Amino acid sequence: MAPGPGRGRAARGVAVRIAVAADHAGFPLKEPLVRALREDGHEVLDLGTSSPEPVDYPDFARLVGLAVREGRADLGVLVCGSGAGVAIAANKLRGVRAALCHDLYTARQAREHDDANVLCLGARVVTLDQALALTRAFVGARFSGEPRHVRRLAKVRALEAGELPAPPAVAAATAAWPEAPAIEAARERLERQAVGPRLWRRDPSLWSDVDGVRAAIAARLGWLDLPETMRARVDELRAFAEAIRREGFVDVVLLGMGGSSLAAEVLARTFPPGPAGLPVTVLDTTDPGAVRNALARLKLPQTFFLVASKSGTTTEVLALYRFFRAALERQVERPGDHFAAITDPGTPLERLATEGDFRCTFLNPPDVGGRFSALSLFGLVPGALGGVDLAGLLDRAAAMARACGPEVPVADHPALRLAAVLGGLAEAGRDKVTLVLSTPIRALGAWLEQLLAESTGKRGRGLVPVDGETPGTPEVYGPDRVFVGLALGEDPAVESALRPLAAAGHPVVRLRLADPLDLGAEFFRWEFATAAVGALLEINPFDEPDVARAKEATQSALATYRERGRLPEWPEDSVDDLVRVLGQARPGDYVALLAYLAPEPATAAALEALRHLIRERTRLATTVGWGPRYLHSTGQLHKGGPPTPILVIFTAEDAEDLPIPGERYGFATLEAAQALGDLATLRAAQRRALWLPLRGAPAAALTALAGTLAARLPGPRAG
Template sequence: MFNGWRAEERSINIRNIRERFFNKDTSIWSGTPEVQDKIANRLGWINVADTMLKKADKIYDFVEKVRADGFGDVVLLGMGGSSLCPSILERIFGSKAEWPNLFVLDTTDSRVIIELEKRLVLERTLFIVASKSGTTAEPLSLYKYFWQRVKKVSETPGRQFIAITDADTPLVVLAKTNKFRTTFINPGDIGGRYSALSYFGLVPAALIGIDIRVLLNNAVAMADVSRKSADDDPVFNLGVKMAEQAVAGHDKLTLMTSPKLTPFGLWVEQLIAESTGKQGKGVIPITGEPPAEDYEYGHDRFFVLMRLGADDEAKWELRKENIRRSGNEFLEIRLDDLTDLGGEFWRWEAAVAICGAKLEINPFDEPNVAESKENTARLLTQLEAAGDFERQEVAAANSQLVLRIGPWARAEVEQRTPGLKVTGSDADGLLKAYLTLVKPGKYLVLLAFWPETEASVKFLNGARSRLSRYYKVATAVGFGP
């Protein structure tokens, strides 16, 4: 590992670490043999573009047969890393004329599922069941639902399903048993959030007419630039800068993008958060936040400006000047066109891996994901035993708002607002008191457990903009379940 560099050591250390990185030297991230063994099975993404270029013909042959069979819609059933890349590619590129439409279903919300089904002609819909482990509960539950629906309109439902998974998973067995059209076996040494340039991202992309060879060649080119660079490595410099800024208190990495690139921020957000957010350290990704004036930013930001070369130069110069006046720093990334995103997937994956090394954390594990699954199992056991979940007490309510508050927040609010009776108080007053917990250097996240629609996104973005300006903190928005 290599934290604690002095400025004059940066160049020689980057060159040293870069060579070890391309040789897949796991000691960059850990000195523990057991951890190194696990990391060794997570580094396939480093050269996945070269690997997948050899598989491109196979993907295209599959796509041509799907089109020839008249499929008009493709529905991807997945969660997290198995679905996020296809979702953002569809939002950015869309489907080519006369190619299938792609819908990504990454929620168990029955309202969203029903609304999607209304848009489909089931007889002409191809379903992709995507899960690295082959055991992910959500996509398998969605599969079971749509399998029953397709069986009602087809005597051969298996021809309308494909699987993307690792070798020897339960999903492989399921696909074989039910005679799926095909199964794409992904390289097993790639974690979910690093799988953009593998079958998980490429098969859905090819189905809507995206030139996956161009994406992959741009990824190879980005890796080659990094491998051959001297001190101006555009990949490692980003990763090192992210870590240095975080250590210096500028841990809110704020990604500003051209409007066409806005969805890409969702993928970067997950990559950074899940890779670095552990052991009380990490980089906090802020994406989709509207640009602000210099005095509205706290002194805890690090900006990355990701833009298309054809953008209005004056607008970006104004943004850069506001950032300079705010006392924060920025890096700029320019793309010639949208297909350059192939290189950006690789750049950000490598940069986040290097950032993790410099922060002395393992960017390839996800201990809190395992913890979350254990908590979910515990809650489901409780539900089975008691018939309901334990619910927090309603603290306040009015015609538009119901507030529940946990023990920690309750204690903090009561301490900061002497005399306030948390339970039974007016909802507006309690919400204002709760927001006094938001202080400079912190961040505020709005988590909405309702369908992600144009109206809900607009509402939450308006709320985050007002809250960010008022409290001078970074804000983020997320949807669930």
């Protein structure tokens, strides 16, 4: 349909970016207004609210005001019942000039004479047609620039400067950066390509020139707004957590994988629950021993479960839900009261929650990808139950977002500086991003591992995050490393590990957090930096094209089990095979130990000893992944990243399977199918993948393996 009078790009002269928000009274007007502005060719940032449920208008005035002030939008439109409330609230923000307009003359003059940048409307005052006409008049007008209006506007700004306090400091975290020609070249490229401003404009051409891919990327950039948009949910989440505590629950268990669980685990392990919170445990495994251990530890009538899945179809999550649901049905009258779901709108999990009479369902913004969802409901709901100061966490994230604003040059940009280091050095051969973290924030490493590996590991390139590797002397590291220290305050342990590495010529990044709440800032910094690294490496950081292959291979193995009563047979590898492959390793390779085992302390210690031995003897970077958890983290990197991994899959013999309600197989069979499915996928991708089934107790078997390797592997090689 052709645009009518006052519509279309030609009528306005140019399309602009418009941030739109409303409270519950303005919601009915906001939705058609957003659609009309998009039809007119404008880029619209919809900041809520998303339903007619009662909300507070100052929260949404703040969202639009900040979007305009920080350059994420050129203009704003706010709608409440009268328009007066949002106008009053928005005008409390420095740099915002909000105008309440209910006639066309005022709408035009507010722009032409007063340079207003936010239009305020009353949904109970004007009709939809009037609102559209007012908005188009406001957007189509321009500040005249006449001397009398410039003079008066300067006086308005002087009043503002005298009355309003300066904005808070952008972020407490500090940083020190290495220098190298590759880093400088990456910085220049980021500046030349305007990566920062284009990212804020949600320009998908940063990562692809294919229309379909661009559309998919554009639908996954909602994480940019989470530091602001999630503020409106804080009171709701606090009330939810308080209700759970009042009802006598003593434990919270999150059933989730990858991006649906890792940020929650960071918060749970970093912030003790205290009197305002409950202990939160993440269960992200299909290992029958781990599931049995969780069942034995919990008092189910006093346990609350979060079922978290963006897609609502995650195999592991649904199996765990069915298991604990069946267990609860044997012990309580209303099992649904023990569950809440976190998912996207319209998923099978949302329907399952309704059918299962869950206490509630939290619908996450669908334009937020899993690994970029730390500051979304996937992180904040479990954080609230754990007693985390969500407002403080989001304040730090918002401060970092301001420091990463579209007008900030690369030299002063805390995320683009990091991207230049990681992307520039990766292209120069230093792609092993080795993390050194203060003990209290050590859980952040697993979240960073997934973010970097799954975002960048594709098209034969990418960053290889190395988390949890015990720091060594400079001699045990090859020239493929870059070290990133994240210290909580002045941490001598972190600095003592980094200082000799820097002195030996290894590039070292030093980031310092003032306190644990600065994790909010780091979540945002690293997400932004990862997106920028994608632009440098010319890959799409928002997809995971190889992950589905392992899932398909797992389902194929399970189909064989259903048909024949056994899984497909694969030949086992031997210690001799491992010694041979390690002996043939090339500089730049890395070793990934992938354990489909119960993550018990003795087993974890044996794996760490094994990886340490391999590093000391080969100078290769080493990683450890627990199966099937790593499939949702580093699995993409293993298959789609650089052809440098040596992958060793460990499985154990389970004396007794643990049934999954509604399935013909149990957890042990599912875990084995996942291990074999990944093995098949890795070998199909021409990766060096070995399968070593362990006999007897896993910790003892791993220790014996380490002893054999110690006797047979030569010492470290130079170079």
